[in-house]
Amino acid sequence: MTYSDRLLQSEVASDPILNGAPSSWRPWVLAARCLGLFPVLFLLLLLGCVSDPTPLKKKPVNLPLPSRYSIDELHLLTMPAALNLDQTSGPDAFAVKVYAGSLSYPKPVPIREGTLEILMFDGVLKSGETASVKPLKIWQYTVAELKAHAFNTSIGICYQFTPQWGTNAPQQDRITIVGRYFSPSNAQIVTVPSTVEMNVK
Numbered sequence: 559m560t561y562s563d564r565l566l567q568s569e570v571a572s573d574p575i576l577n578g579a580p581s582s583w584r585p586w587v588l589a590a591r592c593l594g595l596f597p598v599l600f601l602l603l604l605l606g607c608v609s610d611p612t613p614l615k616k617k618p619v620n621l622p623l624p625s626r627y628s629i630d631e632l633h634l635l636t637m638p639a640a641l642n643l644d645q646t647s648g649p650d651a652f653a654v655k656v657y658a659g660s661l662s663y664p665k666p667v668p669i670r671e672g673t674l675e676i677l678m679f680d681g682v683l684k685s686g687e688t689a690s691v692k693p694l695k696i697w698q699y700t701v702a703e704l705k706a707h708a709f710n711t712s713i714g715i716c717y718q719f720t721p722q723w724g725t726n727a728p729q730q731d732r733i734t735i736v737g738r739y740f741s742p743s744n745a746q747i748v749t750v751p752s753t754v755e756m757n758v759k
Contacts (some may be wrong), residue, residue, distance in 0.1 A: 624662050629669060631659040634737040634749040642758050643722060647726030650712045651722040652678075656737050656749075657714065672741045674699045675720055679734040684755055688736050689748075695726040731756050 634656050640649030653678060657666040677693040697719070699707070707717045733756065737749040 581733075583592075621664065621740075623667065624660075626661045627667060629667070629672065629739055629741065629747065630660050630661045632737050632739050632747045632749045633657040633659065633666075634735065634752055636735050636752040636754050639755045640733070640758055641720065643720065649685065649756055650727075651720050652733070652735060652754050654719050654721070654735055654737075654752075656717040656719070658717075658739065660694040666716065668708060668715045669701060669704055669717070669739070671701060672739060673701075674704060674717070675738040675740070676719060677736040677738060677752075678721070678723060678728070679720075679736070680728045681730040682732050683734040683751055685750055688734070688751055694728060694733075695723050697721045728756060 567675070567722075569691055634654060636655075637653040641651045641653060642649055643651045656674065656676075658669050658674075661666045676697040676699075678695045678697075679688065680694045683691060699717075704717060707719055709716045709718055733754050734751045736751050737756060740749045
């Protein structure tokens with residue numbers, strides 16, 4: 559053992575600060591004390607111990623809605639089973655949510671022009687089949703009528719509906735629901751079909 563090692567060992571044994579410091583820090587603490595820099599070193603070590611290495615989380619940026627935009631996509635979600643909203647037994651309605659999207663905005667946007675339709679088909683249909691099959695019933699909503707169905711959610715504007723089919727009751731055990739949007743220029747956007755079970759528990 560060298561003289562410097564014995565000196566460091568004796569200093570550690572007699573000094574509570576050196577004794578409590580990690581072994582790799584002890585030579586630097588001793589040198590700083592000899593040079594009169596111990597207060598500075600202690601402050602730096604203290605700051606290093608209390609500093610939080612966790613990065614700061616960025617707050618989400620709320621982008622303003624453009625004054626003008628087009629509806630470029632349409633998404634539809636349905637509850638898996640039909641509903642019974644009247645006093646008689648058996649299903650008579652379904653629940654559906656519609657989201658309209660624009661390429662100029664990252665969230666679902668409100669429909670400010672055009673017309674939205676909800677189409678109900680009897681049975682199960684795929685995407686390529688709905689254009690050639692006549693719907694069992696169609697519900698149409700103007701911009702003024704859509705305001706009563708609009709809800710502001712965490713992901714954007716959502717339109718909620720619970721249409722009742724009345725005398726147009728489906729005959730099969732499942733129905734297919736599709737959303738369709740008509741722009742002012744009569745261009746249309748159709749959603750992917752969604753299937754609803756007719757069994758009401």
